[in-house]
Amino acid sequence: xxxxxxxxxxxxxxxxxxxxxxxxxxxxxxxxxxxxxxxxxxxxxxxxxxxxxxxxxxxxxxxxxxxxxxxxxxxxxxxxxxxxxxxxxxxxxxxxxxxxxxxxxxxxxxxxxxxxxxxxxxxxxxxxxxxxxxxxxxxxxxxxxxxxxxxxxxxxxxxxxxxxxxxxxxxxxxxxxxxxxxxxxxxxxxxxxxxxxxxxxxxxxxxxxxxxxxxxxxxxxxxxxxxxxxxxxxxxxxxxxxxxxxxxxxxxxxxxxxxxxxxxxxxxxxxxxxxxxxxxxxxxxxxxxxxxxxxxxxxxxxxxxxxxxxxxxxxxxxxxxxxxxxxxxxxxxxxxxxxxxxxxxxxxxxxxxxxxxxxxxxxxxxxxxxxxxxxxxxxxxxxxxxxxxxxxxxxxxxxxxxxxxxxxxxxxxxxxxxxxxxxxxxxxxxxxxxxxxxxxxxxxxx
Amino acid sequence: xxxxxxxxxxxxxxxxxxxxxxxxxxxxxxxxxxxxxxxxxxxxxxxxxxxxxxxxxxxxxxxxxxxxxxxxxxxxxxxxxxxxxxxxxxxxxxxxxxxxxxxxxxxxxxxxxxxxxxxxxxxxxxxxxxxxxxxxxxxxxxxxxxxxxxxxxxxxxxxxxxxxxxxxxxxxxx
Ligand SMILES: Cc1cc2nc3c(=O)[nH]c(=O)nc-3n(C[C@H](O)[C@H](O)[C@H](O)COP(=O)(O)O)c2cc1C
Ligand code: SF4
Ligand code: FES
Numbered sequence: 001x002x003x004x005x006x007x008x009x010x011x012x013x014x015x016x017x018x019x020x021x022x023x024x025x026x027x028x029x030x031x032x033x034x035x036x037x038x039x040x041x042x043x044x045x046x047x048x049x050x051x052x053x054x055x056x057x058x059x060x061x062x063x064x065x066x067x068x069x070x071x072x073x074x075x076x077x078x079x080x081x082x083x084x085x086x087x088x089x090x091x092x093x094x095x096x097x098x099x100x101x102x103x104x105x106x107x108x109x110x111x112x113x114x115x116x117x118x119x120x121x122x123x124x125x126x127x128x129x130x131x132x133x134x135x136x137x138x139x140x141x142x143x144x145x146x147x148x149x150x151x152x153x154x155x156x157x158x159x160x161x162x163x164x165x166x167x168x169x170x171x172x173x174x175x176x177x178x179x180x181x182x183x184x185x186x187x188x189x190x191x192x193x194x195x196x197x198x199x200x201x202x203x204x205x206x207x208x209x210x211x212x213x214x215x216x217x218x219x220x221x222x223x224x225x226x227x228x229x230x231x232x233x234x235x236x237x238x239x240x241x242x243x244x245x246x247x248x249x250x251x252x253x254x255x256x257x258x259x260x261x262x263x264x265x266x267x268x269x270x271x272x273x274x275x276x277x278x279x280x281x282x283x284x285x286x287x288x289x290x291x292x293x294x295x296x297x298x299x300x301x302x303x304x305x306x307x308x309x310x311x312x313x314x315x316x317x318x319x320x321x322x323x324x325x326x327x328x329x330x331x332x333x334x335x336x337x338x339x340x341x342x343x344x345x346x347x348x349x350x351x352x353x354x355x356x357x358x359x360x361x362x363x364x365x366x367x368x369x370x371x372x373x374x375x376x377x378x379x380x381x382x383x384x385x386x387x388x389x390x391x392x393x394x395x396x397x398x399x400x401x402x403x404x405x406x407x408x409x410x411x412x413x414x415x416x417x418x419x420x421x422x423x424x425x426x427x428x429x430x431x432x433x434x435x436x437x438x439x440x441x442x443x444x445x446x
Numbered sequence: 447x448x449x450x451x452x453x454x455x456x457x458x459x460x461x462x463x464x465x466x467x468x469x470x471x472x473x474x475x476x477x478x479x480x481x482x483x484x485x486x487x488x489x490x491x492x493x494x495x496x497x498x499x500x501x502x503x504x505x506x507x508x509x510x511x512x513x514x515x516x517x518x519x520x521x522x523x524x525x526x527x528x529x530x531x532x533x534x535x536x537x538x539x540x541x542x543x544x545x546x547x548x549x550x551x552x553x554x555x556x557x558x559x560x561x562x563x564x565x566x567x568x569x570x571x572x573x574x575x576x577x578x579x580x581x582x583x584x585x586x587x588x589x590x591x592x593x594x595x596x597x598x599x600x601x602x603x604x605x606x607x608x609x610x611x612x613x614x615x616x617x618x619x620x
Contacts, residue, residue: 084572085569085570085572086570087531087532087533087569087570087574088532088533088570088574089570089572089574090572090573090574090575092572093572093573120462124572125473125477125513125515125611126515126568126571126572126581126611127572128477128584128611128612128613128616129584129585129586129616129618132584132614132616161462163462163470163473163474164473164474164477165473165513166473166476166477166509166512166513166514166515166516167513167514167515167516168512168513168514169569180473181470182467182469182470183469183470183471183472183473183499183501183505183509184469184472184505184508184509185508185509185512186512186513201464201467242574242575243575244533244536244574244575244577245532245533245536245537245574246536250574250575250576250577251575252575284532288531288532288570329574331532331533331536331574333536337536341535342532342535342536345530345531345532345535346531346532348530348569349531349532349569349570352569353569355512
């Protein structure tokens with residue numbers, strides 16, 4: 001069994017209540033931080049821990065915190081990114097729903113480190129019921145004095161609020177999120193300036209993912225060095241992975257970074273192998289945006305080494321033969337899965353979610369969706385594969401935010417690794433979906 | 447006009463932001479308004495929200511038209527939003543959508559004649575490990591089977607009330 005730091009208590013009855021959470025050591029990091037540490041000491045521990053942002057990009061958290069501008073007399077904010085809309089990703093929901101105080105504790109400790117008097121948890125609107133759970137937990141925390149004025153009798157005061165979104169993937173992009181938090185459309189801003197300098201209402205702001213903020217708790221409790229001992233190289237600590245698709249045990253798992261991908265997929269501790277004794281065909285390892293890999297390449301790198309669950313190992317081989325750890329949304333597909341159709345669902349998603357500010361993204365995603373639709377209704381030609389390749393290659397690097405790239409990468413990877421499948425569909429002039437959905441039970445359609 | 451309970455909630459939300467930044471309350475307040483006034487964001491509802499937050503009506507429309515959760519046209523009392531993205535598709539979302547459509551005799555985007563149900567497709571709702579799934583108001587209904595869909599429709603029909611994202615009695619079990 002690997003070590004768990006975030007959801008080790010997830011099966012404890014009523015762990016969502018302050019009483020039980022506290023009885024299991026909750027809020028110790030706030031006590032330790034406020035009573036025995038300076039804000040800079042906390043940032044140092046986070047730096048030492050090697051913690052990297054868990055929202056997808058993997059940027060070192062301590063470094064990000066140290067960029068926060070601190071002009072005197074100007075408010076600073078911590079904003080938690082709980083927008084979680086990357087297809088395949090549902091780990092933040094699990095953490096917030098089951099152990100809401102773990103996030104709130106992290107918000108208080110992190111805000112103390114950053115000197116933020118106010119923080120916001122921006123949660124996707126569809127998670128309304130999770131927002132209710134967080135609000136109930138916040139009320140408990142206020143009543144017990146963990147939030148509000150002069151926490152633990154110190155001169156640190158802090159308010160934390162939940163804000164629900166309206167349903168838009170682009171609000172997961174940090175500047176789109178800030179626009180949305182200001183009550184506007186979630187159109188990403190041109191950077192620079194970065195949020196660390198001009199974020200929420202133009203004030204210096206740190207935006208971090210739910211899991212990143214929750215990880216600050218064990219880092220403060222046990223020290224950055226202890227945290228860094230878990231994992232391999234620059235992939236330190238534990239990571240929540242949400243696993244879905246054709247596996248026996250879909251769900252949210254906390255892993256020690258560094259376990260082999262093969263173990264994650266096949267061991268009973270995690271995904272428990274492929275359903276119905278089928279073979280695995282492909283994996284999307286870090287949410288819809290990262291390149292899909294065929295079985296050979298997800299289990300082993302091009303050099304033939306076992307692929308590990310780390311930022312570096314998953315990225316080994318670049319986009320030619322590798323992928324990314326991304327958001328930890330791990331989607332497994334069995335041998336009967338149509339890569340063409342799966343790609344269509346991704347591309348439809350990106351087209352739907354493009355905010356429309358940049359023409360390569362707005363037009364490119366729509367065009368790619370249309371072409372993929374042709375594959376599905378049997379009207380695609382072989383040349384459409386080249387066309388798709390051409391369109392995706394013209395998006396990267398030409399947009400305001402990375403959504404454009406996130407839409408292009410899955411197309412590129414699907415063609416790179418499964419070109420024959422695209423050509424075969426185009427040649428046969430028909431598309432046959434042979435996937436079977438055993439979980440719907442056998443009752444026929446009415 | 448908001449009910450007293452809704453107005454209290456609105457005022458609490460406004461209090462989350464600095465006094466000169468209350469436009470930030472727009473998204474949550476519009477959710478409350480939509481739930482209060484018939485389940486959709488009518489022009490009157492949007493104008494009213496603008497007056498409450500002291501912003502221009504166009505600022506409300508800009509937001510309402512950007513986000514998927516604000517319905518700009520009337521919808522049924524229960525809006526079924528079935529996720530159709532990858533993991534849900536891999537687990538049979540398309541068949542669930544077809545099944546609901548046949549059962550209710552409507553196409554995606556349509557509302558039943560009695561105004562009870564609207565069928566919509568949605569993009570990943572963060573429930574991929576419990577696919578296929580649908581959202582109705584605040585409730586997530588996961589690991590769907592045809593059988594579960596039957597029960598769900600029956601239950602919602604017999605209760606007959608409007609389901610909103612803001613409902614406090616969410617129920618994720620069925
Ligand atoms: C299109 C797009 C969607 C994103 N969605 C999310 C999201 O849902 N949750 C998240 O934490 N980060 C998301 N990100 C990454 C954020 O922009 C940002 O990097 C992150 O919140 C930083 O937090 P971290 O350093 O703790 O990971 C997204 C980025 C892009 C470009
Ligand atoms: S890349 Fe796409 S989503 Fe991002 S700002 Fe441009 S149009 Fe909007
Ligand atoms: S793909 Fe349907 S909930 Fe994520």
